[in-house]
Amino acid sequence: MAANSRLAVAAHIVAVLASKRDEFVSSAYVAASVNTNAVVIRRILCALTKAGIVTGEKGKAGGSKLLRCPDEITLADLSKALGEEHLFAIHKNPANPKCRVSCHMKEALGKAFSRAEKAAEAQLREVTVSELLAA
Amino acid sequence: MAANSRLAVAAHIVAVLASKRDEFVSSAYVAASVNTNAVVIRRILCALTKAGIVTGEKGKAGGSKLLRCPDEITLADLSKALGEEHLFAIHKNPANPKCRVSCHMKEALGKAFSRAEKAAEAQLREVTVSELLAA
Numbered sequence: 001m002a003a004n005s006r007l008a009v010a011a012h013i014v015a016v017l018a019s020k021r022d023e024f025v026s027s028a029y030v031a032a033s034v035n036t037n038a039v040v041i042r043r044i045l046c047a048l049t050k051a052g053i054v055t056g057e058k059g060k061a062g063g064s065k066l067l068r069c070p071d072e073i074t075l076a077d078l079s080k081a082l083g084e085e086h087l088f089a090i091h092k093n094p095a096n097p098k099c100r101v102s103c104h105m106k107e108a109l110g111k112a113f114s115r116a117e118k119a120a121e122a123q124l125r126e127v128t129v130s131e132l133l134a135a
Numbered sequence: 136m137a138a139n140s141r142l143a144v145a146a147h148i149v150a151v152l153a154s155k156r157d158e159f160v161s162s163a164y165v166a167a168s169v170n171t172n173a174v175v176i177r178r179i180l181c182a183l184t185k186a187g188i189v190t191g192e193k194g195k196a197g198g199s200k201l202l203r204c205p206d207e208i209t210l211a212d213l214s215k216a217l218g219e220e221h222l223f224a225i226h227k228n229p230a231n232p233k234c235r236v237s238c239h240m241k242e243a244l245g246k247a248f249s250r251a252e253k254a255a256e257a258q259l260r261e262v263t264v265s266e267l268l269a270a
Contacts, residue, residue, distance in 0.1 A: 005224040008248075012226070012240045019236050033237040035228035075247055087222045087255060089140040091147070093170035101154050101268065102168040105147045108267045112210055113143075116258035120222060123251035132243045133236065 018070035024063035051081030071130035153205035159198035186216030206265035223248040
């Protein structure tokens with residue numbers, strides 16, 4: 001299964017808004033930069049709005065605008081706004097109570113995956129939208 | 136999109152084989168521990184066999200057996216065997232050449248994602264199958 005590109009699209013959206021600070025930017029403009037459908041952009045803008053990162057204005061001169069300073073928005077904030085909690089999933093099949101390995105595996109894997117996710121998240125926390133624009 | 140559980144299933148499979156060292160274990164036995172279909176198990180066993188982690192024996196008394204010591208097999212080895220290269224994907228839409236942000240974004244995100252993936256992989260390298268069984 002391919003990895004999820006929603007975080008990349010969200011980062012691109014926020015970078016576009018950061019490049020036009022204090023303006024309301026239309027989803028059509030953002031979509032032209034990301035080179036995708038405005039529906040995809042609006043869906044992610046909705047999650048960013050709920051998380052307090054973006055605000056929206058309806059109408060002809062409307063659009064979206066950043067509510068926070070781009071050097072205070074990290075990739076980890078965007079990931080959280082999208083509700084992307086887990087990079088690794090434990091399989092959902094219930095443990096087989098007759099098998100010691102089966103009974104034990106989910107807890108052991110859960111701890112290992114949690115450490116890996118925290119390490120990745122710590123790196124995402126190090127990268128701000130300002131840095132993405134300046135890199 | 137839900138995170139991928141193939142790594143969890145692969146770790147569970149290898150832990151079952153490790154618990155029955157030097158025996159050929161049937162995919163039906165492994166499937167009963169993971170509590171899933173034997174087809175799912177065989178597909179992942181195939182990847183683990185190609186990676187030299189597992190060997191298979193056909194026939195009635197056949198099955199799968201570990202080729203390497205469980206304390207030398209890490210979660211990172213299993214992830215590599217499954218070809219799970221990326222935890223984060225860059226969107227595939229081509230950059231819009233008229234937009235500076237668009238032209239720049241994929242490279243900047245690529246570097247940030249690569250650092251996060253390496254941090255997660257370093258954690259996966261710290262966990263062996265023996266440790267999963269003992270945890």
